[in-house]
Amino acid sequence: PVRQLRSELRQLSALxxxxxxxxxxxxxxxxxxxxxxIQQANWEADLLD
Structure with missing residues (x-):
């Protein structure tokens, strides 16, 4: 078997x-x-006592 360098291998994206x-x-x-x-609503809403 011939070894290939990583740079010689073609990469295909699966996604x-x-x-x-x-x-x-x-x-x-x-x-x-x-x-x-949400932050805006938190600032505008009054807390219940």
């Missing part, structure tokens, strides 16, 4: 990395926006 990264960025943005809305 659509670019698409998943884009979706993850969108989810992270939505989460940040939701967190801001």
């Amino acid at each position: 659509p990395v670019a698409e998943l990264r884009t979706r993850a960025d969108g989810v992270a943005r939505d989460l940040r926006e939701l967190d801001v809305r």
